[in-house]
Amino acid sequence: QMQLVQSGAEAKKPGSSVTVSCEASGGKFYSYAISWVRQAPGQGLEWMGGIIPLFGTAKYAQTFRGRITITADKSTNIASMELRSLRSEDTAVYYCVRGLKYHYEVGDLEDAFDIWGQGTMVTVSS
Amino acid sequence: EIVLTQSPGTLSLSPGERATLSCRVSQTVSRSSLAWYQHKPGQAPRLLIYGTSKRPTGIPDRFSGSGSGTDFTLTISRLEPEDFAVYYCQQYGGSPLTFGGGTKVEIK
Numbered sequence: 001q002m003q004l005v006q007s008g009a010e011a012k013k014p015g016s017s018v019t020v021s022c023e024a025s026g027g028k029f030y031s032y033a034i035s036w037v038r039q040a041p042g043q044g045l046e047w048m049g050g051i052i053p054l055f056g057t058a059k060y061a062q063t064f065r066g067r068i069t070i071t072a073d074k075s076t077n078i079a080s081m082e083l084r085s086l087r088s089e090d091t092a093v094y095y096c097v098r099g100l101k102y103h104y105e106v107g108d109l110e111d112a113f114d115i116w117g118q119g120t121m122v123t124v125s126s
Numbered sequence: 127e128i129v130l131t132q133s134p135g136t137l138s139l140s141p142g143e144r145a146t147l148s149c150r151v152s153q154t155v156s157r158s159s160l161a162w163y164q165h166k167p168g169q170a171p172r173l174l175i176y177g178t179s180k181r182p183t184g185i186p187d188r189f190s191g192s193g194s195g196t197d198f199t200l201t202i203s204r205l206e207p208e209d210f211a212v213y214y215c216q217q218y219g220g221s222p223l224t225f226g227g228g229t230k231v232e233i234k
Contacts, residue, residue: 045214047223061222110218112161116170
């Protein structure tokens with residue numbers, strides 16, 4: 001069974017950037033969509049964007065476009081999410097998540113998420 | 127953007143009772159594109175239902191999903207102590223993927 005293990009908590013200043021990594025073990029990481037979902041304190045879940053590592057093209061929610069970059073390295077089984085120009089509202093737990101569908105060819109990455117990383121707390125404060 | 131509205135916000139019930147959670151979607155989504163998650167404090171969310179009514183391996187059959195079009199329901203037939211949590215619906219039929227605001231099922 002695949003597991004997703006994320007990097008540790010981060011404390012950042014407003015205006016800076018953060019990169020959260022997600023390492024997959026126990027399965028063919030590159031043929032599944034990997035997305036990033038966040039949850040701000042007391043708020044619900046928010047999809048940020050995703051990528052199918054096999055094909056490499058990321059897709060982002062409009063809310064984050066221009067501030068986010070999602071990448072995945074097929075050789076190391078690591079996905080990463082960089083968020084730039086951080087503000088206090090970006091304080092949240094960030095999850096990497098795996099889509100249900102195994103992709104044999106190029107397709108949509110929209111999916112339900114059956115495997116979740118443990119979450120990474122990112123705190124943005126001056 | 128497809129908006130999901132969950133109701134009620136909080137459901138106060140006793141163990142053994144039936145829980146019915148609603149998720150209304152702002153535009154028609156395919157039955158194959160609606161999921162439910164359970165979220166407990168300090169843990170990652172867990173997928174309970176996908177494709178409106180399908181359960182992943184390991185999810186107890188007291189959890190069931192139904193619905194179509196714009197109205198979907200998660201039913202927990204008999205609440206166990208470990209079922210008290212927050213539940214989210216999610217649509218994945220269109221981009222961006224969106225979640226409902228959640229329903230908290232609390233012990234009465």
